[in-house]
Amino acid sequence: MxxxxxxxxxxxPKPAGLTAEMGDCMERYCGNPGRSGHDMSMLTGEKVYRARKTVAEIFHITDPSRLVFTKNTTESLNMAFMGLLQDGDHVVTTSMEHNSVLRPLEYLRAKGVSHTIVDGSSEGYVNAEDIEAAITEDTRLVAVTGASNVTGTIQPLDEIGRICARHQIPFLVDAAQLAGCSEIDVEKLGISLLAFPGHKGLLGPLGTGCLYVDPAIQLQPLLYGGTGTESRSRIQPQEFPEGYEAGTVNAPGIIGLGYAVRMLRKVGxxxxxxxxxxxxxxxxxxxxxxxxxxxxxxxxxxxxxxxxxxxxxxxxxxxxxxxxxxxxxxxxxxxxxxxxxxxxxxxxxxxxxxxxxxxxxxxxxxxxxxxxxxxxxxxxx
CATH class of the missing domain: 3.90.1150.10 (Aspartate Aminotransferase, domain 1)
Known part of the structure; x- marks a missing residue:
């Protein structure tokens, strides 16, 4: 082997029992959550909500509705960038970022969004003071990886969070390599937006991810379509989480993620x-x-x-x-x-x-x- x-x-491998939990959903009740009033749909919706609450709790997110399910961290990051930034805005990021950060920012350059890349050290560390020095009057966002996917280097999120709070700038953390591998408290770290996968440190299935959005952040949806709410309106609702999860969600995957996180919490x-x-x-x-x-x-x-x-x-x-x-x-x-x-x-x-x-x-x-x-x-x- x-x-x-x-x-x-x-x-x-994934935790024992994960495939059985997902299989139970697929075989016994897998209705479309939030779309119908019959028992199968409502049970699926309850299970999805339970998973949302479970995942939110490990990041000390007090309002689970502010946690949006996506298919991966890349989608979560794109949702944050595209939904928040406008012409004239400036972003501070680092040289240790994954292309899921750098490529959206490069695309947005043509839309009038500028960015500054703060260099890390030869070991991958980013100095919080260098982040602060790069902030301008147009800075709308600071985006930093929690831990490098190349070297594993853990960045000083607490220091950067305090800097962002002092300057009243939203703080976006790419937690693709940190979620489930290290404690993350969005309140203590001053994180405004947290993007992370379900399939890495959280031990869940592929095709699952999340974006946490602080209640103070106004975000435009990335996708437009069916939400199961306000169906007579042609305007996309912007209530959390439904307005940001257009289309049918990956219910078996989300339920599997919730199961994996419960197992992870038992271990610690x-x-x-x-x-x-x-x-x-x-x-x-x-x-x-x-x-x-x-x-x-x-x-x-x-x-x-x-x-x-x-x-x-x-x-x-x-x-x-x-x-x-x-x-x-x-x-x-x-x-x-x-x-x-x-x-x-x-x-x-x-x-x-x-x-x-x-x-x-x-x-x-x-x-x-x-x-x-x-x-x-x-x-x-």
Whole structure:
């Protein structure tokens, strides 16, 4: 069986019982929530609401209706950018962002929305003071990744949140790599908009994501269409959450997400964070003593469960291919949809191999990966 070490792309395996929960929905009651008054529709609606409430609680969101279900973090981020920004607005972001942040902002440049990219350090850290220095009188939004998908570097969200509050600027956090892997309290961190996936650290199914929108934020919907409310009007409703979830939602996926989050809460996010940090520290310690390894990013205490490295003399894609074919180990190589982050840390010309752990991995998995990398490195000579 394959050793799965690509949890930053999507978590695997999923919690026991998740597929049964989704299957129960599909087989027993899967009506269209919010569209009909019969028992199947209403039960599906109740289950979706329960999932919304469960997910909201782990981020300390007091009003679950402000949590909008999407299909992934990319959709959530686009909903935030397109719904908030207008001609003349300015955005502050960082060089460690995923293309799900940088590409929408580049598109909006043609719409009159400018942005400033604050450089991170060679380890991927962004200085909160540099964020503040980039703010202008036209700044409408500060958008920062909670943790880099390339290096795992965790950013100082509390400091940045205080800066945004002081300047009365909304604070958007891309929590694709942080949600479920570290505690996030939207109130304490001063987060105005939080975008995150259901299928990574929250251990839910693919095709699920969310956007939290603070009650003080006015947002235009990204999609226009059926909401199950105000059907006689041709104007899109803007009540939360229905006005921002046009069309039929992925009810089985959302219900599965709610189940996964309940299982995660039983274990405890802090427990998961400490366990994954211990695992990645164990792996980093094993490979950093190999004389042919270049290891990037911060020490384990400053990152999520990601290790980014290269084997000198072997292209990163070849390392990943050998791990897959010869050793049955799944990792990811290349630029990880974040080319600017690679430029920041010095791997623009090479890309790198990314190994990422999850709560179901063991020390044995990491030891097997390190031994395989040792063999690949020795073979290159």
């Amino acid at each position: 394959m050793i799965y070490l690509d949890n930053s792309a999507t978590s695997f 996010i802090e427990t998961v964070e400490l366990y994954e940090r211990e695992l990645i520290g164990y792996f980093d310690e094993m490979i950093q003593n190999m004389d042919f390894i270049d290891l990037y990013g911060p020490v384990p205490e400053g990152k999520t469960g990601i290790s980014l490295f290269n084997v000198r003399g072997v292209e990163c894609e070849e390392v990943a291919a050998q791990l897959n074919k010869d050793y049955g180990i799944a990792v990811r190589s290349g630029y990880h949809c974040a080319g600017l982050a690679h430029k920041t840390i010095g791997t623009w010309d090479t890309g790198a191999v990314r190994l990422s752990v999850g709560p179901f991995n063991t020390r044995r998995d990491l030891r097997a990966a390190a031994e395989a990398i040792w063999k690949i490195g020795k073979r290159r000579r």
